[in-house]
Amino acid sequence: MADYNFGAGPSVVPQEVLEVIKREIMNFNHTGLSILEISHRSLDFQALISEAKNDLRALMGIPADYEILFLQGGASTQFMMLPLNLAQNKTAYYAISGIFGKKAYEEAIKASQLENIDVVSIGSTAHHHYDRLLKIDLEKIDFQKAAYLHLTTNNTVEGTAIFPENLPESHEVPLIADMSSNIMAVDYDISKFGMVYAGAQKNLGIAGLTVVIIKKDLLSKDQVLPSMLDYQVLAEHQSMYNTPPTFAIYVAGLIFKWVKAQGGVKELERQNRKKAKLLYDYIDQSDFYDNPVYNINERSICNVIFRCPHQNLDVEFANEAEKRGLLSLKGHRSVGGLRASLYNAFPVEGVRKLIEFMKDFEEENK
Amino acid sequence: MADYNFGAGPSVVPQEVLEVIKREIMNFNHTGLSILEISHRSLDFQALISEAKNDLRALMGIPADYEILFLQGGASTQFMMLPLNLAQNKTAYYAISGIFGKKAYEEAIKASQLENIDVVSIGSTAHHHYDRLLKIDLEKIDFQKAAYLHLTTNNTVEGTAIFPENLPESHEVPLIADMSSNIMAVDYDISKFGMVYAGAQKNLGIAGLTVVIIKKDLLSKDQVLPSMLDYQVLAEHQSMYNTPPTFAIYVAGLIFKWVKAQGGVKELERQNRKKAKLLYDYIDQSDFYDNPVYNINERSICNVIFRCPHQNLDVEFANEAEKRGLLSLKGHRSVGGLRASLYNAFPVEGVRKLIEFMKDFEEENK
Secondary structure, three states: HHHEEEEOOOOOOOOHHHHHHHHOOOOOOOOOOOOOOOOOOHHHHHHHHHHHHHHEEEEEEEEEOEEEOOOOOOHHHHHHHHHHHHHHOOOEEEEEEEEEHHHHHHHHHHOOOOOOEEEEEEEOOOOOOOOOOOOOOEEEEEEEEOOEEEEEEEEEOOEEOHHHOOOOOOOOOEEEEEOOEOOOOOOOOOOOOEEEEOOOOOOOOOOOOOOEEEEHHOOOOOOOOOOOOHHHHHHHOOOOOOOOHHHHHHHHHHHHHHHHHHHHHHHHHHHHHHHHHHHHHHHHHHOEEEEOOOOHHHEEOOOOEEEOOHHHHHHHHHHHHHHOOOOOOOOOOOOOOOOEEEEOOOOHHHHHHHHHHHHHHHHHHH | OOEEEEHHHHHHHHHHHHHHHEEEEEOHOOOOOOOOOOOOOOOHHHHHHHHHHHHHHHHHEEEEEOEEEEEOHHHHHHHHHHHHHHHOOOOEEEEOOHHHHHHHHHHHHHHOOOOOOOOEEEEEEEHHHOOOOOOOOOOEEEEEEEEEEEEEEEOOOOOOOOHHHHHOOOOOOEEEEEEOOOOOOOOOOOOOEEEEEEOOOOOOOOOOOEEEEEHHHOOOOOOOOHHHHHHHHHOOOOOOOOOHHHHHHHHHHHHHHHHHHOOOHHHHHHHHHHHHHHHHHHHOOOOOOOOOOHHHHHEEEEEEEEEEEOHHHHHHHHHHHHHHOOOOOOHHHHHHOOOEOOOOOOOOHHHHHHHHHHHHHHHHOO
């Protein structure tokens, strides 16, 4: 029986992509070199990175006035680069609906020790244990001073998401989104955002690459920052200010081609909705399992959180599931419980297998 | 005929390591998952990263009072993290013997816009086009204020190196070294340094991983920096504050095992010296080729720079060599000329093939 990887990131990579990597690992593009060895300045790599950028632009419908940056350091690095670049002498606003949103806010506060940045939370659902999204009240924002409003489109740990139709409509302040766990899994209109960013290890490939998509007019030309922290410098050098993570970019490029072959982002969103619905429907009809998300229309289609009636059953569930080839179902260490991450590359058969197992486990433990 | 990769980084990876990657890419450690998919929190990955650290510690003889960090962003990211972490309210001194040493200095100046840091150059050999190392005069350092003295152990672009016997002996100021291009290729005594750092894409594996080795008493506990810039936070989280570059760490771990199998760092240094000597000896006896390094005892054994009598011949040389399977011999775009990078994984047969080609090329063009 094939194993299914429900991990939240690093996570499942399409089998077809793994096959290509295996084939090319000794000889990339007939260069006689491994993809691991080729220079980032070589024509082969230049072609690869510009193709990856073009594919990403086409797949996500990224307008021409947005830069695409391939960076390192994960979303956590963006948590501080964002305010350092965009909020000097301004106010950075945060809507906090999950632990990563809270981290983004806390890192901005740390960044404000280095620059004159005012960091303001417009609210948090922490008192509800992040079981719901913050209702964003734009009245709380001083548009004269605002650099941006930051939010998280998908809360990986808590299993909630702001879908496109629920995004705040504010043309007076750039919306910035951490899209790490649902980029290319939900079809967002990028023109609604000033910047979006995402670690690649969920829907875009492997750990070690971070994608930043930023409106060009937000790039500052007169601010002095160390080069590796400066979006303007990184954009001028086309993500090649220094040696980029060549292999992770190569894998992302393969993922983009795979997404195209699947029919694009809209089609993957349709499939993701179908996979998530299967699982939510099963949870909802069960008296044994429970999904803690308060508002049904805020349920993530990428990370489905559920719990057994008792915490010790959650642990047993994860261990037993592992034996049946259903891997990495343990919830995030900060909240416990169970979590099934159903990213683009996760097959619907895996959801069916999970539901089968859930039935058996309920039968044995109810 | 096999191809030989003389690239300066990303660069040659041992064939044996590529074979292991190819074998394990679909199923790592019998997990049923690709190494690209496994969680950084999994027991398998925990075992991998701690083994990699232990192997590195043993191979380089890193004392117990030094932390090993596996980070992202390349040496260029360290150029700013170093002063931000170590030089607040102090003076950071730089000895500049190459363009990357100059960049380290310039980035420290940029960092000084964010914190109260005094950045001082104790001299540069730029007026000699970096054809030699700076003679370090410790008298120029105010030990009361000094945070550290920064130097580059191997100048990748200019082909010079400070060998262990030529390091300045100063116990009053921590020595910090960018070792990107000769870490584990030359056997340095780490206890002589406060911190060393290196991008992995030359002797430690692939692009996307940066190794930092830092004396624990230099980690500051009372300074507030964004977490991803804070050595103390990164050390506390054992390089897992956020998702680390799992695949690049995996490859580094394989490289460490390979180095061990080759007989360790001392033995590789012996082989590297032999490879470099072959090439330098040939260049020295030739009236056609020329190595521009001014002092023979400062010649790098990792990057051998040479030139033909005319610039246009350099271009022709690189192109013709490429046809003979001798790849990436073009010098750095900032200096031109030719460069043969002979890192640990580069085989001596490749040097012999290069010399054969050099003879033919000289014959045809003299």
